[in-house]
Amino acid sequence: MIKNLFITLEGVEGVGKSTNLGFISSYVRESGKEVLTTREPGGTAIAEKIRGLLLNHDEEALTADAELLLMFAARSQHLEHVIKPALAAGQWVVCDRFTDATFAYQGGGRNSPMKKIAWLENMVQKGLSPDLTILLDLPVEVGLKRAASRSEPDRFEVEKKLFFERVRATYLERAKADKNRFCMVDAMQDLSTVQRQIVKHLEGLL
Numbered sequence: 001m002i003k004n005l006f007i008t009l010e011g012v013e014g015v016g017k018s019t020n021l022g023f024i025s026s027y028v029r030e031s032g033k034e035v036l037t038t039r040e041p042g043g044t045a046i047a048e049k050i051r052g053l054l055l056n057h058d059e060e061a062l063t064a065d066a067e068l069l070l071m072f073a074a075r076s077q078h079l080e081h082v083i084k085p086a087l088a089a090g091q092w093v094v095c096d097r098f099t100d101a102t103f104a105y106q107g108g109g110r111n112s113p114m115k116k117i118a119w120l121e122n123m124v125q126k127g128l129s130p131d132l133t134i135l136l137d138l139p140v141e142v143g144l145k146r147a148a149s150r151s152e153p154d155r156f157e158v159e160k161k162l163f164f165e166r167v168r169a170t171y172l173e174r175a176k177a178d179k180n181r182f183c184m185v186d187a188m189q190d191l192s193t194v195q196r197q198i199v200k201h202l203e204g205l206l
């Protein structure tokens with residue numbers, strides 16, 4: 001019998017994480033499991049306040065270190081108050097972004113040292129990491145176009161294409177280095193094909 005799993009969804013913006021989060025949760029739930037869906041940064045009252053600090057524009061610029069520390073401050077709240085209790089209660093947890101996003105955005109995008117991120121990861125997560133990470137991948141310009149129809153761009157969405165290219169490259173490197181945990185799905189395909197491929201990965205687990 002497989003234990004309950006911690007599944008994360010990753011990718012540059014507009015790849016379809018939110019769209020597929022609901023799909024994955026429903027699929028796992030229909031197989032008789034209890035599922036908690038959540039997101040980062042956020043997932044608790046305090047972590048959602050931190051999300052506001054991270055995403056909203058402010059007159060005072062956020063330093064790269066402050067951004068990185070706030071990501072892990074929100075993650076600590078989320079892990080202790082939501083993710084760990086849910087896993088301990090036997091629920092499956094499906095999360096829109098997690099620490100791979102910190103390596104990709106703060107490491108790849110902002111050039112914060114990967115060693116520093118890995119140190120914070122150990123400090124905050126104490127060995128807990130996702131069992132499965134679904135990386136939805138597509139060319140940056142396609143993702144940006146898909147996401148463009150929405151309202152005011154946040155602090156990350158105003159970044160230039162090159163920033164997102166570094167984010168994507170870091171995701172791809174991480175997926176290549178950890179094939180046991182990552183499964184990569186080509187998000188250029190139509191939604192039903194993307195979801196058929198996700199189901200293939202989940203079927204193996206369920």
Ligand code: Z5A
Pocket residue numbers: 011012013014015016017018019020040041071096097098099100101102103105106146147156157187188189190191192194
């Ligand atoms: N961030 C960070 O820097 N460090 C961290 O550690 C963490 C996060 C955890 C908030 O993320 C920001 O925080 C994020 C990184 C940073 N900023 N950026 N950029 P977020 O997850 O809340 O926001 P997001 O990345 O901007 O997600 P998004 O733009 O909402 O994209 P999405 O959820 O991947 O896409 P979607 O909303 O599901 O789909 C976009 C559109 O495409 C929509 O109209 C869909 O109907 C359509 N779609 C989806 N799939 C398809 C396919 N296959 N074909 C055609 N159309 C499709």
